[in-house]
Amino acid sequence: MSFTTTQIWTVIVGLGLGSYLLRLSFLGIIGNRDLPEWVLRHLRYTAVAVMPGMITPLILFPQASGGELDPVRLGAALATVAISLWTKNAVLTIFGGAAVLFALHFGIG
Incomplete structure (x- = not known):
């Protein structure tokens, strides 16, 4: 087209x-x-609601593998969730998830 x-x-x-x-x-x-308190309370959850919606398709249907489930991305996502639950630290979660992604990418291929 x-x-x-x-x-x-x-x-x-x-x-x-x-x-x-x-x-x-x-x-x-x-x-x-000033916004009402109930609006501010709901706006706090916007990023938490939007990020999974943007990231989940990239994990489950990645373009790099032709839309097939990729064990590298799935493993990195699970490790990232585990790191976030364990540390409760956003910076460690981001860097830990990236490290696991690179380790799995070069380890599994």
Whole structure:
């Protein structure tokens, strides 16, 4: 499928405008007003809810293996969860998970 330059720029401008309007609707409407406590409480969990949704497909259906389950990525994910439960430290979890991923990648292949 081939797109013309005009079509590509139309999509880029449309997505940029949509992104701007989305941010403006939230920031422009609320402005400097304080948010209710229940909204702040729910916003604290946004990253916790979004990250698994972004990472899980990369673990279960990675492009590098043609969408097949990859034992290296699955092992690194399980080790990362174990490290996070054991240490309760985000930095150690990230570096530990990366170390396990590289170790498994070079160990198993």
